[in-house]
Amino acid sequence: MSRLPAIRVAPPGPRSRELASRLIAVESPAFDARRETRARQSGAEQSPIVYERGEGSNVVDVDGNVYVDLAAGFGALLLGHVPSRIAAAVAAQEQRMWLALGDVYAAESKVLLCERLAKLYPAPGARVMLGSTGADAVTAALKTAVLATGRAGVLAFEGGYHGLSHGPLAACGLHASFREPFAGQLNSHVTFAPYPHDARSLAVTMGAVERALATGAIGAVLVEPVLGRGGCVVPPAAFLPSLGAASARAGALLVCDEITSALDVSVQAAIVELLRDLRAETGLSMLFITHNLALIRTIADRVIVMTEGRIVEAGPTLDVFNSPSAEYTGKLLANTPTVESALGR
Numbered sequence: 001m002s003r004l005p006a007i008r009v010a011p012p013g014p015r016s017r018e019l020a021s022r023l024i025a026v027e028s029p030a031f032d033a034r035r036e037t038r039a040r041q042s043g044a045e046q047s048p049i050v051y052e053r054g055e056g057s058n059v060v061d062v063d064g065n066v067y068v069d070l071a072a073g074f075g076a077l078l079l080g081h082v083p084s085r086i087a088a089a090v091a092a093q094e095q096r097m098w099l100a101l102g103d104v105y106a107a108e109s110k111v112l113l114c115e116r117l118a119k120l121y122p123a124p125g126a127r128v129m130l131g132s133t134g135a136d137a138v139t140a141a142l143k144t145a146v147l148a149t150g151r152a153g154v155l156a157f158e159g160g161y162h163g164l165s166h167g168p169l170a171a172c173g174l175h176a177s178f179r180e181p182f183a184g185q186l187n188s189h190v191t192f193a194p195y196p197h198d199a200r201s202l203a204v205t206m207g208a209v210e211r212a213l214a215t216g217a218i219g220a221v222l223v224e225p226v227l228g229r230g231g232c233v234v235p236p237a238a239f240l241p242s243l244g245a246a247s248a249r250a251g252a253l254l255v256c257d258e259i260t261s262a263l264d265v266s267v268q269a270a271i272v273e274l275l276r277d278l279r280a281e282t283g284l285s286m287l288f289i290t291h292n293l294a295l296i297r298t299i300a301d302r303v304i305v306m307t308e309g310r311i312v313e314a315g316p317t318l319d320v321f322n323s324p325s326a327e328y329t330g331k332l333l334a335n336t337p338t339v340e341s342a343l344g345r
Helices: 013-025 029-042 084-094 107-119 134-149 167-168 175-187 197-216 241-250 265-280 293-299 317-322 326-335
Strands: 051-055 058-061 066-067 154-159 188-195 218-223 253-258 301-309 310-316
Touching: 134 167, 134 218, 134 253, 134 265, 167 175, 175 293, 188 197, 197 293, 197 326, 218 241, 241 253, 265 293, 293 317, 301 317, 301 326, 310 317, 310 326
Parallel strands: 154 188, 154 218, 218 253
Antiparallel strands: 051 058, 058 066, 301 310
16 A cells, blocks of 8 residues: 655644653663754754554554655565565464574474575575574674684775674774774774775775785675665675675685665566556656666656765756766766676676
8 A cells, every 4th residue: 555645734743742752751862862963963853753553655653644654664664564465474474383493493484484595595505594683694694704714804894884783883884983982892803995986986995905805814804785874875886796806815705784675676667667657647756866877767857966965967867878967977877787797798
């Protein structure tokens, strides 16, 4: 189920304010302190709305306002809120078993899940370790790297975010302030390299990577294939192959942490087709904010290109793609993977 937004009372409404006030009285003060900091920095009110329920791509707050949920659980709700097929599967499992200690005796559902996950890996012999969070998975990967290589060193990237439990926190390049209060408890053998934004910065990045690996102390190279919280940066197409090759030469394990999941191409295509139909039927105007240039080319009439908070180019889509006037736009287009580049042609 999906609906357009419907605002019945200016958010946050009175019921949201009441519940938010009650939550502040009993919740860790960290969250309210963060909202206060954002309010000072932005000059805008940061009082939270409080959800009542979710329906498909919508959330409804306790005051009856309907919103389109663009956060989607930071990628965890790609199928929407309470999708019927998932709800039915959860209800069915609820009647069979709630908990199986898999390290003692596995449930049939665990066997089936691990088999399906292993088949997704493009090479034979994949093994699966289930975790409850992304940070849990990164912690397991870092432990695996130590056991496999005998080296405690980690190479991570500036702007990278891998979670806030102690193992991943040591490799958090997003903000040093996240790590600093706990520095005495964290792995001190972490080196940071710059994350490449374009072809020119790739040489700088790989130079830093090679120098770090040359020490012989690095057991794990931890990277986001697409930088998430650090700015939604799509690296040059040559970055991951170069990083994988350098890691292999140095005997280090390459750990890829996709912190924000993405739709597979078939689901994405279906959604794009739905949006096209809505536009044709209702005259709907849509604003896309994305680094997916292939998507922009297929669905947008006009493009605005921004960098560092500034508009550097704007115009009809085909004009911008075929004859970019801004240097930054040209770099973006030059670093967009194509079928030909993927095949090495």
